[in-house]
Amino acid sequence: MNRALPVLILWAAHAAATYAQPAAKPVLIEHVRVFDGNRVIDSASVLVEGGLIRSIGANIARPAGAEVVDGAGKTLLPGLIDAHTHTIGEASLEQAPVFGVTTDLDMFTDPSAAARVKTQQREGKLLDYADLRSAGYLATAPGGHGTEYGIKVPTLTKPEEAQAWVDARIAEGSDYIKAVYDDALEYGTGKPTPTLSKETLRALAAAAHKRGKLMVVHIGTLQQAMDAIDAGADGLAHLFVGPVSDPGFGKLAAAHHIFVVPTLSVLQTICATSFDSQLADDSRLKPYLPPAEITALKAQFGLTAKISCAGADEAVRQLKAAHVPILAGTDAGNPGTTQGASVHGELELLVRAGLTPVEALHAATAAPAVAFHLEDRGQIAVGKRADLVLVNGDPTTDIRNTRDIAAVWKAGHEIDRGAWKASVAKQIEEQTKQKTAAAPAGSESGWISDFEQEGAPQARFGAGWAVSTDQLAGGKSVAKMEVAPGGAEGSKSALRVTGEVVQGFAFPWSGVIFSPGPMMMAPANLSAKKAIKFWAKGDGQTYQVMLFSKGLGYRPATQTFVAGTEWKEFTMPFASFGGLDGSDIMGIVWAAGPKAGAFAFTLDNVRLE
Numbered sequence: 309m310n311r312a313l314p315v316l317i318l319w320a321a322h323a324a325a326t327y328a329q330p331a332a333k334p335v336l337i338e339h340v341r342v343f344d345g346n347r348v349i350d351s352a353s354v355l356v357e358g359g360l361i362r363s364i365g366a367n368i369a370r371p372a373g374a375e376v377v378d379g380a381g382k383t384l385l386p387g388l389i390d391a392h393t394h395t396i397g398e399a400s401l402e403q404a405p406v407f408g409v410t411t412d413l414d415m416f417t418d419p420s421a422a423a424r425v426k427t428q429q430r431e432g433k434l435l436d437y438a439d440l441r442s443a444g445y446l447a448t449a450p451g452g453h454g455t456e457y458g459i460k461v462p463t464l465t466k467p468e469e470a471q472a473w474v475d476a477r478i479a480e481g482s483d484y485i486k487a488v489y490d491d492a493l494e495y496g497t498g499k500p501t502p503t504l505s506k507e508t509l510r511a512l513a514a515a516a517h518k519r520g521k522l523m524v525v526h527i528g529t530l531q532q533a534m535d536a537i538d539a540g541a542d543g544l545a546h547l548f549v550g551p552v553s554d555p556g557f558g559k560l561a562a563a564h565h566i567f568v569v570p571t572l573s574v575l576q577t578i579c580a581t582s583f584d585s586q587l588a589d590d591s592r593l594k595p596y597l598p599p600a601e602i603t604a605l606k607a608q609f610g611l612t613a614k615i616s617c618a619g620a621d622e623a624v625r626q627l628k629a630a631h632v633p634i635l636a637g638t639d640a641g642n643p644g645t646t647q648g649a650s651v652h653g654e655l656e657l658l659v660r661a662g663l664t665p666v667e668a669l670h671a672a673t674a675a676p677a678v679a680f681h682l683e684d685r686g687q688i689a690v691g692k693r694a695d696l697v698l699v700n701g702d703p704t705t706d707i708r709n710t711r712d713i714a715a716v717w718k719a720g721h722e723i724d725r726g727a728w729k730a731s732v733a734k735q736i737e738e739q740t741k742q743k744t745a746a747a748p749a750g751s752e753s754g755w756i757s758d759f760e761q762e763g764a765p766q767a768r769f770g771a772g773w774a775v776s777t778d779q780l781a782g783g784k785s786v787a788k789m790e791v792a793p794g795g796a797e798g799s800k801s802a803l804r805v806t807g808e809v810v811q812g813f814a815f816p817w818s819g820v821i822f823s824p825g826p827m828m829m830a831p832a833n834l835s836a837k838k839a840i841k842f843w844a845k846g847d848g849q850t851y852q853v854m855l856f857s858k859g860l861g862y863r864p865a866t867q868t869f870v871a872g873t874e875w876k877e878f879t880m881p882f883a884s885f886g887g888l889d890g891s892d893i894m895g896i897v898w899a900a901g902p903k904a905g906a907f908a909f910t911l912d913n914v915r916l917e
């Protein structure tokens with residue numbers, strides 16, 4: 309029941325590896341078809357040395373000690389650039405290059421996490437991660453899109469605040485400014501979400517330009533897109549939803565010299581086509597997709613309104629006709645998308661909309677490099693960074709061939725795709741084993757806890773109950789649990805949970821966890837049951853039930869409920885948590901957050917059905 313918007317969920321980043329890579333030996337790729345970012349060269353050899361492209365020619369002498377790669381039947385592309393992603397922990401940066409994406413242009417994440425990664429990358433470290441550029445916080449109105457994830461986004465309400473807001477982002481390390489101009493009505497929400505005024509948007513553009521920064525704008529409708537262009541945007545971070553485009557849209561974009569990142573991938577999720585989920589079944593991508601990412605590709609926004617994406621395809625054709633730079637971006641981090649692999653889907657969608665395969669490849673290489681002033685990359689040319697993707701076959705005639713990757717280099721360092729593939733295979737093997745594991749002893753009746761005994765809360769099976777807060781990930785929230793008098797269904801007692809959610813962590817939470825496995829966070833096979841049932845009452849606030857599944861990694865699937873003053877029973881099927889089957893449940897959390905403040909709720913008669 310997440311908000312029905314192109315959104316992101318942030319979760320704790322795992323610790324960054326801090327080692328530098330040893331200098332790679334020269335690589336000579338011989339007799340390969342080259343797409344250099346702009347055009348196709350039928351056959352050439354490309355020499356990489358010291359992290360850069362040293363020479364390109366028909367015949368290049370093999371340097372001593374060089375690794376020679378036979379490029380016959382293959383195509384060499386510049387490393388792909390995803391012009392709209394959201395960095396969700398560092399795992400996303402590690403996954404992208406496996407699929408040939410060597411640069412991620414993040415459009416909203418925790419700026420301190422982004423700054424840590426960028427500092428290390430400037431020192432030549434983290435070569436296995438996609439190179440990161442980030443907007444940091446996005447510019448939005450109080451209560452506007454971007455404020456719903458528990459990150460305390462600094463908001464603004466009037467044009468006079470724009471320069472200080474922009475300057476604060478630049479001080480934090482933002483590479484460009486991202487603004488939200490979208491009231492979300494087009495998603496059938498019924499009531500508008502607060503958003504920036506056009507005057508504030510105009511002031512933000514002027515403030516960014518004064519400091520030599522680009523401003524890209526998140527829009528949702530054709531009218532918002534036209535307004536954003538008029539207000540001085542350098543680029544649109546999305547195309548709009550809806551059945552039609554305006555005949556003048558392409559010309560307006562051209563007249564204002566903007567670029568557009570259509571993000572057809574996330575629009576496909578909003579329009580509930582099954583396009584994105586098909587990527588998960590492509591045999592060229594599948595062996596490299598961790599189970600949690602396959603789930604992400606098959607996820608939906610759960611919108612009730614039926615939305616058309618036809619206008620976006622029409623707009624792509626108008627932009628092409630008007631020679632407006634089109635950049636490939638996925639909005640990865642959202643339902644229906646995954647880092648890296650979704651770029652291959654985006655390329656196919658751009659071709660379906662009317663681009664030639666060469667134009668689509670340009671949209672993921674030279675075009676974003678030019679638009680975002682990344683002069684050192686995006687092309688295969690002497691002196692450019694050796695960010696390269698070698699693919700089998702010819703994607704300049706069949707765009708789907710970009711998925712058939714033979715090798716990826718970032719700054720001359722070869723990405724170890726084999727090790728990644730082996731780790732994915734291991735995760736799948738563990739998941740398969742877990743599906744046939746015995747159900748926890750004592751779980752047959754479905755009862756977890758009735759909280760009728762005094763003292764510490766008891767459970768019929770598993771590792772039992774514990775307090776769970778964001779302190780686990782460096783946050784400051786607190787919680788306390790106790791068996792207290794007055795239970796549901798006329799029973800004697802229940803589990804009372806009180807505490808406070810404190811801002812300071814990206815995704816604050818505070819509450820209790822039940823671990824059904826033999827130890828805390830060890831997976832248990834609960835698939836003999838189909839749903840979680842519990843009674844709850846409380847202070848009238850909205851609470852979350854977060855299901856931790858091994859297959860989802862440490863990103864929980866979430867549902868919400870309101871704990872009112874009267875006891876009420878809730879039933880939440882496993883399947884309603886993004887289609888989980890319950891076979892690998894590590895923990896069930898009942899928690900307050902991400903909204904800050906004191907809370908109190910009581911749980912009783914918790915069982916599986």
Ligand SMILES: [Zn+2]
Pocket residue numbers: 314392393394415639
């Ligand atoms: Zn986005």
